[in-house]
Amino acid sequence: MLSYRHGFHAGNHADVLKHWLCVLTAQYMGQKDKPFLYVDTHAGAGVFSLKSSIANKTAEFEGGIKAIWDKKIPSAMMPYTDLIKQLNGSSNLKLYPGSPWFVNECLRSQDKARLFELHPQDYVLLKKNFDDKRNVKVEKQDGFAGLKALLPPTSKRAMVVIDPPYEQAHEYKLVVASLKDSIKRFANGVYIVWYPLINRTDSLTDNKKDMAQTMVRQLSLAGGKSFLDVRLWVRGENEAPGMYGSGMAVINPPWNLAKQLEEGLPFLVKSLGTTAEAGYSVNYQEG
Numbered sequence: 001m002l003s004y005r006h007g008f009h010a011g012n013h014a015d016v017l018k019h020w021l022c023v024l025t026a027q028y029m030g031q032k033d034k035p036f037l038y039v040d041t042h043a044g045a046g047v048f049s050l051k052s053s054i055a056n057k058t059a060e061f062e063g064g065i066k067a068i069w070d071k072k073i074p075s076a077m078m079p080y081t082d083l084i085k086q087l088n089g090s091s092n093l094k095l096y097p098g099s100p101w102f103v104n105e106c107l108r109s110q111d112k113a114r115l116f117e118l119h120p121q122d123y124v125l126l127k128k129n130f131d132d133k134r135n136v137k138v139e140k141q142d143g144f145a146g147l148k149a150l151l152p153p154t155s156k157r158a159m160v161v162i163d164p165p166y167e168q169a170h171e172y173k174l175v176v177a178s179l180k181d182s183i184k185r186f187a188n189g190v191y192i193v194w195y196p197l198i199n200r201t202d203s204l205t206d207n208k209k210d211m212a213q214t215m216v217r218q219l220s221l222a223g224g225k226s227f228l229d230v231r232l233w234v235r236g237e238n239e240a241p242g243m244y245g246s247g248m249a250v251i252n253p254p255w256n257l258a259k260q261l262e263e264g265l266p267f268l269v270k271s272l273g274t275t276a277e278a279g280y281s282v283n284y285q286e287g
Contacts, residue, residue, distance in 0.1 A: 010048035011061030011096040013272045014246035016068070017232045018194045019102050020080040021248050021261065022161060025190060026106035027079060028254035029159050035110035036157035039150055041143025041178075042164050043115040044098045045122040046129035047087070051094055061096060063234065068271045069093050076263035099161050100126070104136060111135060114150060116143035144178045152186035163194040172211040176218045179251065183223045190252050193219060197245040199237055216249050220285065224251035229283045230261055232268055236277025258284045 009015070029036045048054075050061050065084065073081050083105050087095050100115050107113060113136040117123045123140045130136045139146060147160060162178065164171045172195075179191055195212040220227045233245025250257065265280040272278070 009058065009060050010055055010098070011050060011065040013060075013064045013232065013234050013268075014194070014196070014243070015061075015096070016064050016080075016268065016272070017230070017246060018163065018248060019097075019099055020077055020264065021230065021250070021257070022099050022192065023080045023083065023102050023106060024076075024257055024260050025159060025192065025250075025254055026103045028257070029157065029190065030106055030108055030111070032157070034157055035108070035112070035155045036159060037150065037153040037155055038103050038107065038111065038113040039147055039158065039160045040100050040103070040113070040115045041147050041160070041162045043100045043117045043126055043138070043143075044119075045117075045125035046100045046115075047095055047097050047125075049094065050096055055096075063272060063274070065096055066093060068268070071267075071271060074264045074267050076260045077267070099163065100130070100136075103159070103161070104130070104133060107135065109135065112155075113137070114139070114146065116141050116146045118142060144174060147178060148181060148185070151182055151189070153189075156188070158186060158189040159192070160189055161192045161194075166196055166212075169211060172215040176215055176222070179219055179222050183251070187223065187225070188252065190254070191224070191250070193249040193251075195247050195249065196243045197231065197233055197237070197247060198243050199239075199241055212247070216247065219249045219251065222251060225286070226253060227251055227285050228253040228258055229281075230258075230265075231281045232265060232272075233280070234272050234278050235275040239275055239277060253284075258282050 083102055087097055104113055115138045117126050127138045130138055162175055175193055216229055228250040231245060231247040235244045237244060262282055269278050269280055
């Protein structure tokens, strides 16, 4: 149940999309004087070494952040890449942060963060990475239960990131149930859900293939005022089994988020795509 560790996947193409979107959203939230609460239900370790044996076992970052590191970055992506350069302190790419670190760098003194992580090793690392942050509270608790207890926030503003490993098929249903409950408790929150785009061919896992699609459809009907679905795939859906891309479903997204993403996604397709079938989509709808 707790076998997943994001260090194996840190900095891959899915992380690039996810963290870029999180930075843009957090910066938007900070444009208003009123404070906001940031909640991360599956926070991970917070910061990952790309020199570690874990990261290099799969070396997925080579097809992600490393593939764009020395290229001319579109202006819409610079807030994201500038933060990574800030963490590394030089042009050498050694460390890659998780969503808690990215968003925390965008928080102001009046904003607060609640981070949840159940994996015992990653929890220890997460707590260590944020021990000196007075406005950040780290808890070893189920993130879905933790989120439920925090809504509605006293500040009446919230940015929630939900990024489970989806190792278990029922996690897709847990996301939908959690979002429906969250919207009932606090309809004005900005809710961000990452999900994989998977092509599986063996009978044991083929049932996962369409679960993400079903989940996104259900989230689009969960009761938000608006809904944004952004996808990036680095190869064609049927070219090889496995995760060929990922998506971000955003309930109540910032009004300018879709436009900002459109400015950088063609660059990511060109830089990260591994076949001619690579591509992206941005779909926005009013609730």
